Amino acid sequence: MTKKASESVTNSGGSVRNLDLAVKSSEEARRSTRLRLKPLRKPKTSQKKKPSKLHGKMPKKPATAFFFFLEDFRKHYQEENPEVKSMREIGKTCGEKWKTMTYEEKVKYYDIATEKREEFHRAMTDFTKRMQSGEYDESETDSDFSE
DNA sequence: CCTGTGATTGTTAGT
DNA sequence: ACTAACAATCACAGG
Numbered sequence: 001m002t003k004k005a006s007e008s009v010t011n012s013g014g015s016v017r018n019l020d021l022a023v024k025s026s027e028e029a030r031r032s033t034r035l036r037l038k039p040l041r042k043p044k045t046s047q048k049k050k051p052s053k054l055h056g057k058m059p060k061k062p063a064t065a066f067f068f069f070l071e072d073f074r075k076h077y078q079e080e081n082p083e084v085k086s087m088r089e090i091g092k093t094c095g096e097k098w099k100t101m102t103y104e105e106k107v108k109y110y111d112i113a114t115e116k117r118e119e120f121h122r123a124m125t126d127f128t129k130r131m132q133s134g135e136y137d138e139s140e141t142d143s144d145f146s147e
Numbered sequence: 148c149c150t151g152t153g154a155t156t157g158t159t160a161g162t
Numbered sequence: 163a164c165t166a167a168c169a170a171t172c173a174c175a176g177g
Binding site: 015028045061062063064065067069070086087088089090091092093094095096099110113117120 | 153154156159
């Protein structure tokens with residue numbers, strides 16, 4: 001609630017500024033991403049794997065801006081192409097359009113992703129803190145006692 | 148009936 | 163700094 005007011009003050013300026021910082025932060029990471037010319041591993045895609053209990057309470061990676069755009073784009077795509085139900089084709093179309101999108105247009109999606117990232121960061125901090133505090137509780141009370 | 152696949156880019160943690 | 167893997171979605175297929 002409080003931060004909402006400050007953000008509303010600056011229309012695009014605030015958003016852009018946030019994005020700028022976000023971009024700057026990932027600027028380094030971005031470079032590496034672009035360099036990925038070593039597709040040694042080329043899985044057919046789809047890296048879905050079963051939820052391994054790595055730590056039990058490890059915060060999962062938040063959806064990226066692209067995913068938010070996908071969510072929105074998917075709605076429009078289904079409206080115009082109700083025949084296409086497969087997400088695979090949408091992904092291609094969305095990805096192609098995503099590249100054509102301009103910075104300003106992506107800003108709004110990046111902005112959402114940035115917020116999600118912050119939330120994730122909090123969960124991560126709490127998680128790490130808890131971990132250092134007294135080792136992670138792997139017990140997670142499994143089925144021993146119902147809650 | 149349930150699980151895995153397939154496709155997209157972006158972000159994160161780990162080494 | 164770089165690498166590898168994973169994040170959501172939704173329809174379809176296989177066991």
